[in-house]
Amino acid sequence: MSSDSTVATLNKPQHIAIIMDGNGRWAEQNKVSRSKGHETGGKTVQRVIDLCIEKEIPWLTLYAFSTENWGRSKLEVNYLMNMLAKFLEERLPELMEKNVRLHAIGELDMLPAKCRKRLKHCLEATAGNTALNAVLALSYGSRQEITAAARKLAEKVQRGELAPADITPELLGNHLYTAGMPDPDLLIRTSGEMRISNYLLWQISYAEIWVTDVLWPDFGRAELDAALQDFSSRNRRFGKR
Ligand code: IPE
Ligand code: IPE
Numbered sequence: 001m002s003s004d005s006t007v008a009t010l011n012k013p014q015h016i017a018i019i020m021d022g023n024g025r026w027a028e029q030n031k032v033s034r035s036k037g038h039e040t041g042g043k044t045v046q047r048v049i050d051l052c053i054e055k056e057i058p059w060l061t062l063y064a065f066s067t068e069n070w071g072r073s074k075l076e077v078n079y080l081m082n083m084l085a086k087f088l089e090e091r092l093p094e095l096m097e098k099n100v101r102l103h104a105i106g107e108l109d110m111l112p113a114k115c116r117k118r119l120k121h122c123l124e125a126t127a128g129n130t131a132l133n134a135v136l137a138l139s140y141g142s143r144q145e146i147t148a149a150a151r152k153l154a155e156k157v158q159r160g161e162l163a164p165a166d167i168t169p170e171l172l173g174n175h176l177y178t179a180g181m182p183d184p185d186l187l188i189r190t191s192g193e194m195r196i197s198n199y200l201l202w203q204i205s206y207a208e209i210w211v212t213d214v215l216w217p218d219f220g221r222a223e224l225d226a227a228l229q230d231f232s233s234r235n236r237r238f239g240k241r
């Protein structure tokens with residue numbers, strides 16, 4: 001018989017994807033500006049990276065900014081982009097020290113030049129790190145991602161490099177931003193909304209979903225432990241009986 005800790009180890013997710021929601025509601029509840037809510041949410045990002053390293057979870061994908069989030073006020077979008085640039089600049093030494101490899105998925109060309117430049121630098125600098133793969137979803141939308149993949153495949157067919165009959169789920173998957181990454185097996189959403197908000201629609205086909213009412217700035221060890229505990233007790237059937 002396995003001990004509880006062995007069970008937890010055996011049933012540990014290999015890839016956690018998180019919809020980091022609730023910075024605005026946290027700000028309202030605490031009577032501070034939305035910016036302060038986002039800033040506090042930024043601190044949670046570092047906390048969760050540290051927890052995943054400690055728990056030896058190899059992949060973590062964070063929904064930091066969606067395609068639809070471009071529709072927020074200019075003030076908020078600017079604040080979030082400046083925060084991203086600052087995060088990439090200030091956190092690089094810590095990511096190096098903790099052996100974290102950074103990845104990014106999304107329409108990265110849409111990001112301001114300052115963010116693109118710092119992102120490129122961080123991706124290159126951390127490319128050899130192995131403790132945790134931390135994926136930032138930036139200007140990310142799943143429908144846009146799948147559409148872009150379909151377009152690339154159509155171009156290959158048009159050039160005569162590919163026959164339509166050769167298009168398989170694996171091939172389509174290899175044309176997504178997430179090519180080469182394992183699918184998330186646990187999807188966490190904070191702040192209680194029961195929706196996916198255009199996040200990793202293809203990749204979460206068989207992910208276990210865990211939603212907490214806790215707002216992202218307040219998310220920490222207790223919530224991650226509860227999610228992992230719940231995950232370890234799920235019966236993942238993958239359509240089989
Ligand atoms: C999540 O918090 C951060 C981003 C989407 C960038 P929100 O800003 O969506 O917070 P709520 O949903 O308004 O509480
Ligand atoms: C999803 O949160 C996007 C991110 C966490 C970056 P939103 O707050 O944008 O999603 P909706 O509006 O509740 O669907």
Ligand code: MG
Binds near residue numbers: 021022023
């Ligand atoms: Mg929200």
